[in-house]
Amino acid sequence: MVNALKNIDLRVHDGDRIGLIGTNGAGKSTLLRVLSGVYPPTHGTVEVDGRVSPMFDVMLGMNPDATGLENIRLCGLFWGFTPRQIDERLQDIGDFTELGPFLTMPVRTYSNGMRLRLAFAVATAQEPEILLLDEVIGAGDAIFYKKALARMQDLVDRANILVVASHSDDMMRQLCNKAIWLDKGTLMEYGQVDRVLAAYTKMRETVPASPST
DSSP states (O other), rough: OOOBBOOOOOOOOOOOOEEEETTTSSSHHHHHHHHTTTTTOOSSSOOSSSSSSEESSSTTOOTTTTTTHHHHHHHHHHTTHHHHHHHHHHHHHHHTTTTTGGSSSSSGGHHHHHHHHHHHHHTTSSSSSSSEESSSOOOHHHHHHHHHHHHHHHHHOSSEEEEEOOHHHHHHHOOOOOEEEEEEEEEEEEHHHHHHHHHHHHHHHHHHOOOOO
């Protein structure tokens, strides 16, 4: 049996924006799923005070045969919006996607980038208390990515707590005030984001490269 997480002991408070760093397989996604309730802990306890909003797959709930506008309503219900809340957000979501007349067409006719724009726009229209993100989403070309990042920042600002896994140091510094460094499921360091990133970077620089084959 493999222990994906070991000896994790931490407290997260209102106002915390925490970045999860570590190599692939370090346990970042597992920790997020334990916090969300997807994976129950085999040892210890997780205590959560607030509504958890996990954003692990923004494409969930999308029907390829429905139009973009119909999918805004379908995905909105999936994310927990009431019909009235969907109506209130419909114009903003549609404008953000920049899909224009394509919103009246079936989603199966969209490119992957267009589908991601639509799904991202709906998912980021929520009002989260505890927001969990597994990798920040790249939605389209460079210009739209900047727009998506600004919308993500607004979503983070509305959340009481953020926990996000990412391989982007710049993204961590922009969104987070704290960081957790995981290595093979073990908490190596937890604290101010620049300090933890510096320790993680130093470790990566001192680890010898694998010999080429």
